[in-house]
Amino acid sequence: MRPDRIAVRPLEPDDVAWASDALAVELGGRLQARRSELIDVLEDQGLVAWLAGRRVGLLTHRPDGPARIELSALLAVDRGRGVGTALVAELVRGAGAAGIRAIRVTTTNDNLTALAFYQRRGFRLAELRAGAVDASRRTIKPTIGEVAANGLPIRDELELALPL
Numbered sequence: 001m002r003p004d005r006i007a008v009r010p011l012e013p014d015d016v017a018w019a020s021d022a023l024a025v026e027l028g029g030r031l032q033a034r035r036s037e038l039i040d041v042l043e044d045q046g047l048v049a050w051l052a053g054r055r056v057g058l059l060t061h062r063p064d065g066p067a068r069i070e071l072s073a074l075l076a077v078d079r080g081r082g083v084g085t086a087l088v089a090e091l092v093r094g095a096g097a098a099g100i101r102a103i104r105v106t107t108t109n110d111n112l113t114a115l116a117f118y119q120r121r122g123f124r125l126a127e128l129r130a131g132a133v134d135a136s137r138r139t140i141k142p143t144i145g146e147v148a149a150n151g152l153p154i155r156d157e158l159e160l161a162l163p164l
């Protein structure tokens with residue numbers, strides 16, 4: 001029997017309750033701190049991944065200057081099954097078709113999985129903001145943890161870029 005295919009569809013109002021819960025579990029909530037600013041990623045445009053009739057992943061994105069977009073959140077509920085890859089592939093496809101020249105994403109020093117994931121998909125490190133997470137914790141989002149589940153201190157922002 002063939003495995004179910006992952007389908008990627010635009011984020012719709014019906015998806016928001018699920019997306020808000022998933023963001024709370026995976027990424028500390030829909031309010032994301034990066035670039036010294038707190039944003040509600042569910043006010044951004046988004047994509048939802050579906051597998052076997054279930055929502056299994058979310059990607060949100062926003063304009064980021066001329067011909068650039070920022071990937072503002074990405075999560076997969078089911079890991080290692082191609083959900084993240086399918087979401088990024090659809091973002092890249094849509095962005096390319098819209099004349100976008102680059103996609104940027106911010107992650108944090110502790111998130112080794114995300115750092116590997118993005119680099120394997122062609123993103124390159126573009127900027128290090130040392131101490132940026134510590135600053136956000138002090139100023140705009142006190143609920144950011146001090147230590148990640150893998151034991152690493154959460155301190156710095158790393159921005160990656162994918163030229164299209």
Ligand SMILES: CC(C)(COP(=O)(O)OP(=O)(O)OC[C@H]1O[C@@H](n2cnc3c(N)ncnc32)[C@H](O)[C@@H]1OP(=O)(O)O)[C@@H](O)C(=O)NCCC(=O)NCCS
Nearest residue numbers: 026074075076079080081082083084085106107114117120
């Ligand atoms: C980062 C994240 C989104 C990746 O999502 P994912 O769905 O697990 O990613 P994929 O399954 O597409 O790829 C992960 C690995 O699984 C492998 N894989 C993909 N499909 C597979 C399949 N059908 N069978 C076996 N392995 C598979 C891929 O080869 C990939 O390995 P690689 O990176 O060495 O190429 C996910 O780890 C996550 O949600 N993390 C928590 C939230 C987070 O940190 N988000 C990023 C914030 S910036």
